[in-house]
Amino acid sequence: MFGYKTIEYQQSQGVNTLEKFAVLSDIHSNIYALEAVVADAKSRGATTLINLGDILYGPIAPRATYDCLQTLDVITISGNQDRQIYEATQDEIDANPTMQFILDDLGDAPLAWMKQLPFDKQITTDIYACHGTPEDDLVYLLEDTRSGKPELKPDQEIIRLLNGITAPVILCGHTHLPRCVELSTHQLVINPGSIGLQAYTDDEPHLHSMQNYTAKASYAILEEATTAGQWQVSFHRIPYDVQSAVRAARKRGRKDWEHFLLTGRKL
Numbered sequence: 001m002f003g004y005k006t007i008e009y010q011q012s013q014g015v016n017t018l019e020k021f022a023v024l025s026d027i028h029s030n031i032y033a034l035e036a037v038v039a040d041a042k043s044r045g046a047t048t049l050i051n052l053g054d055i056l057y058g059p060i061a062p063r064a065t066y067d068c069l070q071t072l073d074v075i076t077i078s079g080n081q082d083r084q085i086y087e088a089t090q091d092e093i094d095a096n097p098t099m100q101f102i103l104d105d106l107g108d109a110p111l112a113w114m115k116q117l118p119f120d121k122q123i124t125t126d127i128y129a130c131h132g133t134p135e136d137d138l139v140y141l142l143e144d145t146r147s148g149k150p151e152l153k154p155d156q157e158i159i160r161l162l163n164g165i166t167a168p169v170i171l172c173g174h175t176h177l178p179r180c181v182e183l184s185t186h187q188l189v190i191n192p193g194s195i196g197l198q199a200y201t202d203d204e205p206h207l208h209s210m211q212n213y214t215a216k217a218s219y220a221i222l223e224e225a226t227t228a229g230q231w232q233v234s235f236h237r238i239p240y241d242v243q244s245a246v247r248a249a250r251k252r253g254r255k256d257w258e259h260f261l262l263t264g265r266k267l
Contacts, residue, residue, distance in 0.1 A: 018223075018224045018225070018226060019047050019048060019223070019224045020044070020045055020046050020047050020048070020221060020222075020223050020224075021046065021047070021048045021049075021050055021123075021127070021221065021222040021223070021224075022037075022038075022041035022044075022046035022048070022049050022050070022219060022220075022221055023050050023052065023171055023190065023192040023219060023220040023221070023222055024037060024041075024049060024050065024051045024052065024074075024192060024195055024219050025051070025052035025053065025054065025079075025131075025173030025174075025191070025192050025193070025194060025195065025219075026052070026053075026054040026079070026173050026174070026176050026193075026194035026195060026196060026197060027051070027054065027055050027056075027065060027194075027195045027196045028054055028055075028056075028057055028058035028060070028081075028194070028195075028196035028197045029055075029056050029057060029058030029059070029060040029061055029062040029065050029102070029196065030058060030060050030061070030065070030195060030196030030197065030217075030245050030261075031060065031061040031064040031065045031068055032060070032061075032240050032241040032242070032244050032245050033195045033196050033217040033238070033240045033245065034065060034068060034069075034195055034196070034217075035068065035240070036217060036238050036239070036240035036241075037195050037217050037219050037236075037238050037240075038068075038072065040219075040236060040238050041219065041221070044221060044236075046221060048075065049072060049073065049074040049075065050074070050075045050076075050123060050129060050171065051069070051074050051075065051076040051077070052077060052079065052129055052130075052131055052171060052172065052173035052192070053076070053077050053078050053079025053080070053081075053082055053117070053131040053137070053173060053174075054079030054080065054081045054082060054131065054173065054174070055069070055076070055079065055082055055114075056082065056085060056102065056106065056110060056114070057081035057082065057084065057085055057098075057102060058098075058102075058196060058197065058249075058257070059098050059101060059102075059248060059249045059251075059252035059253075059254045059257055060196070060245050060248040060249060060257075061105075061248060062101075062102045062105045062106050062110070063105045063106050063107065063110065066106065066109075066110040066113070075121065075123060075129075076117055077117055077118050077119065077120055077121050077129055077130070077131060078114065078117035078118065078119055078131065078137070079131040079137060079173065079174065080131060080132065080137040080138050080174070082114045082117065083114075083137065085099070085102060085103070085106075085111070085114060086111050086114055086115055088103070097252070097253065098252060098254065101252055119131075119137065120134055122167065123171070125167075126167055126168045126169055126224075127167060127168075127169045127171065127222070128165050128167035128169070128170050128171065129170075129171040129172075130170075130171070130172055131172065131173050131174050132172065132173075132174045133161045133162070133163070133172070134161075134162060134163050134165050135161070135163050137174070138204075139161065140153075140174060140175050141153075141158060141161055141162075141170075141172045141174075141189065141191075142158060142172070142175065142177075142179055142181060142189060142191060143175050143177065144157075145206065145208035146206060146208075147208075148206075148207060148208050148209065149208065149209065150175065150177060150208070150210060152179075152181065155183055155184050156184075158181070158183060158189065159183060159184070159185060162187075166185075166187075167187070168186070168187055168188065168229060168231075169187070169188050169190065169222065169231060170187060170188065170189045170190070171190050171191075171192075171222075172189065172190070172191050173191060173192070173194075174191075175191060175210055176193060176194035176197060176198065176199075176200065176210050176212065176218075177191060177193060177210055177212065178191060178192060178193030178212075178218050178220065178235045179191045180220075180233050180235075188231060188233070190220055190222065190233055192218060192219045192220035192235070193212065193218030193219065193220070193235065194212075194217075194218055195217045195218065195219060196217070196245075197257070197260055197261065198211075198212040198213075198214060198215060198216070198217075198218070198260065198261070198264035199211045199212060199259075199260040199263065199264050199265050199266055200260055200266075201256075201266050201267065209266035210266075211264060211265050211266055212264040213263075213264045213265060214237060214264045215239075215242045215261060215262055215263065215264055216237040216238055216239050216240070216264075217237070217238045217239075217240055218235065218236070218237055218238075219235075219236055219238070220233060220234065220235050220236070221233070221234045221236065242261055242262065245261050246258050246261050246262055249261060
C-alpha cells in the first residue's frame with residue numbers, strides 16, 4: 001500500500017494481535033530517517049515505540065534528533081556511542097572533529113538526558129531490551145565478525161551471551177543488521193537494523209564491515225498475539241530524504257558517511 005518492501009517472520013497466523021511495538025535502533029543523529037520511520041510506524045498502527053540506543057552520535061543532526069524524540073513517547077535505552085559522547089575525554093574530542101561538532105550542537109540538556117538512560121530494560125514480562133548484550137554494549141549478540149564480515153554465532157554462544165536472560169523476546173541493536181533468530185530455548189532475538197546508517201567499517205575488536213546494500217532506513221514491528229507466547233515480527237525498509245543527510249555529513253567532512261548513507265555499502 002505504501003510502496004515499502006516488507007520482510008516478515010511470523011510465529012503465529014490467523015490470530016488477532018494486541019499491542020504493536022515499533023522497534024527502533026541506531027538512529028545516529030539521522031533526523032531525516034527518524035521522521036520517516038516514525039511516520040511509517042504510526043501509519044501501521046504502532047502503539048509503543050522502543051529505542052535501542054546509539055541515538056545522537058553522527059555528523060547529521062544530533063540536536064534536531066534529540067528534539068524530535070522529546071516530542072514522542074518512546075521507551076529508550078542507552079547505546080555504546082551515547083555513553084561515549086558524555087564520557088569523551090578532551091584528547092578524544094580533540095582527535096575527533098565529529099565528536100566536537102556533536103557536543104557543540106547538543107548543548108547540556110541532551111547530555112543530561114543520555115546520562116540517565118538505562119543500560120537495558122525489561123519492557124514487559126515477555127520482552128527484554130539491550131543494545132549489545134545484557135553484559136556489554138560493545139559486544140555483538142548475534143554476529144561473529146572475525147572473518148571481516150558478519151556471520152551468525154552458534155546457538156549456544158548466543159545463549160551464553162544472554163547470561164541467564166530468559167525473556168521470550170530479546171531485542172538488541174548495535175550491528176545495524178536486521179535479524180530475527182529463534183534459539184533452541186525457543187526465545188526470539190530481534191535486531192531491527194539501523195534507522196540512520198546502513199553500512200560502516202570498524203577496527204574494534206578487529207577490522208570488519210557491516211553492509212545492508214540499501215540506503216533505506218530499517219526498523220521492525222513486533223506484535224503480541226492473543227494466543228499466549230505467539231509473536232509476529234515484520235521488518236520494514238523505509239525511503240527518506242537521504243540527500244539531506246548526505247549534505248550534512250559532507251558539511252562535516254565525513255566522506256565515509258556520505259558513501260555509507262548513499263549506498264549501504266562499505267568503502
